[in-house]
Amino acid sequence: MDLPQLSEDELSEIYNWVDIVPLSRAKKHIGRDFADGVLIAEIIQHYVPTIIDIHNYSMAHSVQQKQYNWNTLNTKVFRKMGFQITQKDIDAVIQVIPQAIERILKMIQFKLDLFLDQQEQNQDQKQEKPIELKKNQNQVNNQKPIVNNKQNDKDQVIQDQKETIDILELKIQKLEQLVKLKDSKMQQLTQKLQQAGIK
Template sequence: MSDASFETMNGHKLLPHYQTTAYYDILAWLDTIPLSRSVRNLDADFGDGILVAEIIAYFFPEYVDLDMFIIARNMSQRTKNWRILNSDVLPKLSLHAPGTVVHDITNGDNRAVELFLLHLREKIEEHLIRTGRKSRLQWETWRSFNVERYRLPQLLMTPRTPRRMGHLPN
């Protein structure tokens, strides 16, 4: 299966292995956040920007006025929601979604939402640490828990043999 073509099984996309790791990591993260609707398909569910606003509001309620967002039934409403995110909300996290990214997300293009959510999660974590709401240790603990719980691949490391002072290994 090539990177460009995706087969489906029971309505779910089959992604190459390196992509499934990030995909399931994002789903696990989203599972910890109370959202107004369940996430079944990243590409479709995040197209209108409302769930992105809810994620940010969960961590930083003072940054988002959820009443500004409308349930999008067409492309212009989706684009309007993303315009609000880009102008009023994302800059508070030092984040901007370029027009091409917004276009890909609103059109449900493959992996655009997944990549954006990975970046959003990183910015949220950085901002939580910068504002003193979360320590780096808590993030590492969450990541360790997440890796163990969902059995994400880890780097294989060879054990190091202790070196004696002044001696290099042979």
Template sequence: MDQVLNEEQLQDLYAWIDKIPLSRPKRHITRDFSDGVMAAEVVKHFFPKLVELHNYSPASSTQQKISNWSTLNRKVFSKLNFHVAEETVKRIVLSTPGVIEPVLCALRDKIDKKLERRNKNRQKEYNKKQVSLKCSSKSRLQGAIDPVIMSPVSLLYSKPQPTLYFTSDMDPAVYQILQEKEQALMALQETVEILQMKVSRLEHLVYLKDMRIADLTRHLETYKAKVP
């Protein structure tokens, strides 16, 4: 975090910060982030459950600013595998020029990595659910239903659904829309899974009824053959 950012990197960082809705407008980044509150807001934007903003009070006193950064290190940054050294915190609190930018750049990298891991984990979890669902359906139908006669509806529901991916440089409005879409998608996926299970059960019941009808028909024919 002691790296010196070039002009292009700085402008890219400032553009990233500008996309995040913060409680205060960015006027002078060195002073704006000195008390740690806006740093907490940055993380909360991407991981709402990770940050409790009431733990961070806007401050002008050095002691309270250091306290905010210490709380961030302990309660938030540790979950991102990130840490701001004590000496760096002191320089940030004193609004030392050129100190906060490398810290925010490193924080951005950690946020991106956590978002990437979360996206991968969600994809893996979804894939596991799909495999489990298919195996469960197959075991229930094995030996009872010929795959050739499986209904198109069942095949339709077995198609995988796309997973939404988030990145830290998304426009806030787009990010919010994608979060809402993801929640709606997850709800629809659960509905699809339930419907798929119901379709499988109905197909099995239809097969059993066909078998029962065929059995009764054979008995009837046997009975007729015995009657003079």
């Protein structure tokens, strides 16, 4: 299925979203900049570093290397996130067809949000499991002294707290992105009003 064309507002939102992510190269022409898939890999690494090895992707000028990068993204990363990009869309990006990369970025943004939400739900479910059950399992399986069991409980509490902090940090990042997007839209609207002679 071909990805749909984007409206001006959607394009603006995508450009703002990309600007939030620290990339290794300055963006001059988004179509050419993203054609080899490397900056896409960097965006994924920014949000979900655990599912991607950035060293698998190298800056490319040849069509063959660009295809390799995109195929690696498709099979090793996008599949884990629950989707894949069609060969037709990949070819369009490599050929720098107008709006091709923007449509893929829009899809990746949507799928990233779903994937991150799913990860948060999984973390929440893990935290809901009673610690008492884990303690009982340790006692039955290992028959370790009570002191060791207490240490295991402390370690588990610390781990749970770390996971909670990670989830909260992800939520803060999302909120910061939303604030930046809203600020950018406000600035654009203010500029349009000023250009129209409305203060």
